[in-house]
Amino acid sequence: MTSEPPPPTLRLTVDTDALAENWQALNTMSGAARAGAAVKADAYGLGIDICVPALVDAGCRNFFVAHWSEVEAVARYVAPAQISVLHGPLTGEDCAYAKSVGAKPTINSLHQAKLWLDAGGGPCDAMIDTGINRLGLSPNEVAEPLVAQLEVDLLMSHLASADEDSALNGVQLARFADATNAVRYKYLSLANSAGIALGANYHFDITRPGLALYGGVPRPEMAPDLRQVAHLQAAIIQTRQLSAGDSVGYNATFTASQTMRVGVISLGYADGYLRCWSGIGKVTYKGQSLPVLGRVSMDMIVVDLTAAEALHEGDWVDIPWHLLDAADQSGMSQYELLTGLGPRLRATR
Ligand SMILES: *Cc1c(COP(=O)(O)O)cnc(C)c1O
Secondary structure (H helix, E strand, O other): OOOOOOOOOEEEEEOHHHHHHHHHHHHHHOOOOEEOEEOHHHHHOOOHHHHHHHHHHHOOOOEEEOOHHHHHHHHOOOOHHHEEEOOOOOOHHHHHHHHHHOOEEEEOOHHHHHHHHHOOOOEEEEEEOOOOOOOOEOHHHOOOHHHHOOEEEEEEOOOOOOOOOOHHHHHHHHHHHHHHOOOOOOEEEOOOHHHHOOOHHHOOOEEOOOHHHHOOOOOHHHHHHOOOOEEEEEEEEEEEEEOOOOEEOHHHOEEOOOOEEEEEEOOOHHHOOOHHHOOOOEEEEOOEEEEEEOOOOOOOEEEEOOOOOOOOOOOEEEEOOOHHHHHHHHOOOHHHHHHOOOHHHOOOO
16 A cells, blocks of 8 residues: 555646746845845745745845744744744734744734833834835834834835835835834835835835745836746646537536537646636647636636647646736736645645
């Protein structure tokens, strides 16, 4: 009896060279500032164990996660003091954990400042909310004595509309510059991926790209400098012949108008190939485009094999996953396309 499962019928390949080149490109675009990396949500679904070592080798030193549960995986590859936990502490237990592992909490409120100081304080980061109205100290709170007691390493804010030419960008920049006067800190950080393209005023000391590292294109002018990182492939697990009038999939949304050959592909919405691709998606084989027919199921899609007579069970097709194009086609955001990849699509090295 064997205990190893046979190879899967779908795969995610992470191009770590492209990831490293994207980090380098973003680091260069950041000018005098140094690029960090947002690696929350398992490096946007592509895997901490694959992405973080590649980013470290490329030269990245600042890593951002959202949850305390995400620290341990990143700390296998970097000193905990280089890890910033964006949600900060909610309880004294969170502070105790931060102190025991040595990762930095991001202080987002006076309540969090008090929790952290009550736990003994120490190096932390702090977030000022300059207009996204999500997490962060309000500009009118930064002069509070509690904040003055913090040992702030990175003083941050986060842009709401950096992917657009919005007046809000300038407003947030001005509020951030103003608020930083009231706080002691070592470094300043404002820009996410899109913010890096807004120009030198937005760079400060450290930038925090996420999406663009993984091949997302938050602003069109960044496209020439960013390479696709995530590549998807799936196997044909059955082929069949349809006659005119035969329908395909749930709710019979496709009906063949003539005899045609179709292939059943081992990929579905449980893998992150969402139902919005129904009837509009395409997979490719050696550059040949094969339309998705009918509804996307949980574990399968059916594609038209008319253009690829030679394809049979066991052959593999490519799933176009250039994030900008895929987002345009599907109406999903590039972020959702990445982080929505399912548990059967965990990349291996
Ligand atoms: C997720 C996140 C980032 C990275 O944003 P991208 O748009 O993916 O580049 C940067 N800063 C904060 C605070 C974040 O939450």
